[in-house]
Amino acid sequence: MSAAIRVVAVKKHFGGISVAEDINLEMKTGEILGLIGPNGAGKTTLFNLICGIHAPDDGEIYLREQPLSRLPVYRRARLGIARTWQHVRLFPTLSVFDNLLTGPREYPGKDSPARAAAILERIGLAAARDKMPGELPFGQQKLVGLARTLMNDGEVLLLDEPMAGVEGQVYETIKQVVRDEAAAGRAVCVVEHNVSFIRDLCTRAVFMFNGRIEQSGTVEELLASEKLAALYFGGKK
Amino acid sequence: MEYVYSVLILIGINIIMASSFNLIIGFGGLISIAHPIFFALAGYCSAIVAMKSGVPIPLAIVLGTLFSTALSVALSLPSLRVSGDYLLIASIGFQLGFVEVIKNIEFAGAASGLTGIPPLFTGPLRSPAFVVTILALAALVVWLVHRMTHGNYGRAIQAMRDDEECFSSLGRNAMAIKCAIFAVGSGLAGLAGALYAHYSQFLSPEQFGIIQSGLILTMVVVGGMGTTAGPVVGALLLTALPQAITFVNLPTSIMAPLQGMIYTGLVLIFLYVKPSGLMGKRARE
Numbered sequence: 001m002s003a004a005i006r007v008v009a010v011k012k013h014f015g016g017i018s019v020a021e022d023i024n025l026e027m028k029t030g031e032i033l034g035l036i037g038p039n040g041a042g043k044t045t046l047f048n049l050i051c052g053i054h055a056p057d058d059g060e061i062y063l064r065e066q067p068l069s070r071l072p073v074y075r076r077a078r079l080g081i082a083r084t085w086q087h088v089r090l091f092p093t094l095s096v097f098d099n100l101l102t103g104p105r106e107y108p109g110k111d112s113p114a115r116a117a118a119i120l121e122r123i124g125l126a127a128a129r130d131k132m133p134g135e136l137p138f139g140q141q142k143l144v145g146l147a148r149t150l151m152n153d154g155e156v157l158l159l160d161e162p163m164a165g166v167e168g169q170v171y172e173t174i175k176q177v178v179r180d181e182a183a184a185g186r187a188v189c190v191v192e193h194n195v196s197f198i199r200d201l202c203t204r205a206v207f208m209f210n211g212r213i214e215q216s217g218t219v220e221e222l223l224a225s226e227k228l229a230a231l232y233f234g235g236k237k
Numbered sequence: 238m239e240y241v242y243s244v245l246i247l248i249g250i251n252i253i254m255a256s257s258f259n260l261i262i263g264f265g266g267l268i269s270i271a272h273p274i275f276f277a278l279a280g281y282c283s284a285i286v287a288m289k290s291g292v293p294i295p296l297a298i299v300l301g302t303l304f305s306t307a308l309s310v311a312l313s314l315p316s317l318r319v320s321g322d323y324l325l326i327a328s329i330g331f332q333l334g335f336v337e338v339i340k341n342i343e344f345a346g347a348a349s350g351l352t353g354i355p356p357l358f359t360g361p362l363r364s365p366a367f368v369v370t371i372l373a374l375a376a377l378v379v380w381l382v383h384r385m386t387h388g389n390y391g392r393a394i395q396a397m398r399d400d401e402e403c404f405s406s407l408g409r410n411a412m413a414i415k416c417a418i419f420a421v422g423s424g425l426a427g428l429a430g431a432l433y434a435h436y437s438q439f440l441s442p443e444q445f446g447i448i449q450s451g452l453i454l455t456m457v458v459v460g461g462m463g464t465t466a467g468p469v470v471g472a473l474l475l476t477a478l479p480q481a482i483t484f485v486n487l488p489t490s491i492m493a494p495l496q497g498m499i500y501t502g503l504v505l506i507f508l509y510v511k512p513s514g515l516m517g518k519r520a521r522e
Contacts, residue, residue: 051406077408091399094392101389102396105408108389152408 001028004155004187005081010049010059012211019045020056021211027156027187032178034202034219035191038232041208043191044086047158051083052076063156078105080154086161086191088145090133096120096144097129103151112151119147123173139170146177156187163194175201199223207232242364246436248476249371250429253378255456255468257425262454263462264386265418266398267317269328270450272426274335277445279305279427280434281345284354287435294357298431305427306420313419317412332447339442350441357435367436374432378425383465385421394418455500459507461514470515475500 005027012020019042027033035043048054050061052073061068063079071079082103090099100116101108109115120126123143133141146162162174178201182188192198198205199219206216209231215222222228258272283301286292292300316327340348358366386394393414397404401411434440452475460471479496487495507514 053402053406072410073402073405074408074410077406083406085403089400089403091396091403093395093399098392099396101392102404102409103407107393107409148407 001030003027004029004064005050005189006062007046007050008060008062010056010061012045012049012054012056018211020049023049023059023211023213025206025213025216027189029155029185029187030182031187031204032182032202033187033189034198034205035189035208036193036195036198036205036222036232037208037214040210042211043208044160045211046208047083047160047189047191050076050156050158051081077152077154080105080152081156081158082149082152082154083158084142084145084149084160084162086164088133088138088141090141090144090148092133095130095132096125096136099133099144100148100151103148105152105154115153116147116151119150123147123177124169139166139168142166143170143173146174150177150181154186157181157189159188159190159192161191161193163192163197195223239364242368244476244480245368246364246371248473249368249375250433250436251453251456251472251476252375252469253371253429253432254426254453255460255472256375256379256382256465257422257429258453259457259460259462259464259468260382260386260425261418261422263457263464263467264382264391264394264398265415265422267415267419268322268325269316269419270325270447270454271328271332271335272423272453273445273449274332275305275309275423275426276430276433276449277335277339277440277442278308278430280430280440281339281351283431284351284434284440285345287355288353294355294435298357298428298435301431301434302424302427305430306424309423310416310420313416317415317419329447332445332450336442336446339445346440348442350439350443352439354434354438354440356438357432371432371436374428378428379465379469381421381425386465452500455504457514459503459514461517464514464516464518467514467516474515475503 003026007023007025010020010023023046035046037043045054049056052068052071056069063081066079068076091102097116100119101112104112120129125140125143125147128136128140133144136144142162149157159178163171166174175197178188178190190202202219204216205219205222207214207222207228214231215225215228254272254276261267261269261272279301282304283297286300287294287297312331316324319327339345345351356363385391393409397409397411397414405411456471456475457468459474460469461467478499482492482495
């Protein structure tokens with residue numbers, strides 16, 4: 001597996017607070033990488049650095065061999081970096097279908113309506129295409145957010161807490177979509193607190209704390225780590 | 238009859254102003270109140286070009302409109318980096334400053350105003366020709382705004398207004414869309430200004446102040462922000478209503494404040510009772 005994203009010695013501070021301290025990380029094609037850590041560890045900030053919401057103070061992020069730091073957010077998305085948000089952030093005045101139609105890299109894109117319809121079919125929301133996001137239960141909103149991201153059809157998929165607040169059928173659907181996308185050759189990175197989701201899906205995981213990568217390895221290695229338990233759950237060090 | 242023509246012309250000018258302002262504030266979500274300044278820029282530019290260089294008036298109107306559009310782009314590049322309250326404050330500063338600048342430019346007539354602007358039409362059919370031209374252009378502007386705010390581009394504008402950061406993360410260039418909205422909206426205000434200059438044949442800095450911004454905003458809010466028909470209805474209502482009051486033979490000392498109270502009262506009533514305006518729908522959120 002080759003590295004789709006390389007984060008090299010990235011640092012970021014907000015005032016006196018360090019939110020990313022010398023981060024080095026690779027996201028490989030076909031891999032599902034879990035990003036775990038307590039709230040405030042810097043996981044979402046790392047996503048924001050990769051997709052360009054924040055500029056790093058130091059270091060560089062590469063998509064393949066292309067350095068990203070000087071590119072604005074929209075240019076990075078057009079290169080194939082797609083993401084979801086912790087709080088979904090669907091466009092409230094657009095229908096579900098129109099939300100998806102805002103997602104392709106090349107806008108509007110000739111085949112976008114057909115692709116959007118196919119994606120809605122795939123996630124079981126074909127009947128909701130003309131509904132407004134506010135009319136859907138939270139879990140389905142999460143699915144629509146994921147579906148809009150899939151419209152990008154890029155190489156990198158960053159999923160910020162996709163399982164937060166979802167259960168049942170939606171949970172299973174998201175799990176299947178994540179599996180399928182990685183199998184299709186995308187580099188998938190998931191920020192998630194749901195340990196069973198991480199254990200079931202991720203091939204590798206990284207544990208962050210206070211803006212640093214404290215440990216990385218297989219999921220089993222991380223879950224067995226006393227250091228992780230101490231930092232995450234407040235156990236003995 | 239001349240009175241009816243003048244009211245129809247004012248309605249046409251106000252439809253252009255309200256529709257173009259609605260494009261910026263209603264569809265684009267860009268809170269800038271400096272709209273009358275682009276009306277003024279094109280009006281002065283067209284008038285001065287026609288007066289000093291003898292350029293045919295239709296061409297002067299086009300030049301005035303382009304001048305207004307070009308200046309709005311130059312202004313938008315730094316201004317649109319800020320949004321919300323900051324953009325509002327920047328636009329108030331720009332408006333107040335620009336009015337003061339005009340007051341001190343001698344060749345633009347300074348504070349006493351620019352007189353002797355050549356009319357677009359002359360002769361016995363002058364007024365009907367103005368009515369037909371301005372109402373036709375108003376209809377064209379409404380159609381243009383409708384086209385721009387519907388379909389693929391309209392969807393992008395709506396998404397940008399809803400959540401700019403998320404919109405950018407999908408690969409869309411929010412800044413380019415904001416600049417385009419601002420330029421087209423300001424250019425259309427310029428068209429109204431240039432037409433007005435060659436109709437009224439007089440321009441003064443007092444015509445482009447904060448009061449005018451409030452008046453156009455009232456038309457948009459009452460009619461329905463973010464709708465195509467709303468500004469048309471708002472412009473019709475708020476141009477015709479004050480005129481209707483003049484038929485009640487009240488003294489001027491009562492008439493002027495009464496008109497002001499109507500504008501203010503309507504805004505307050507609509508914001509309280511029907512914030513989506515006469516033509517607006519309730520959001521299906």
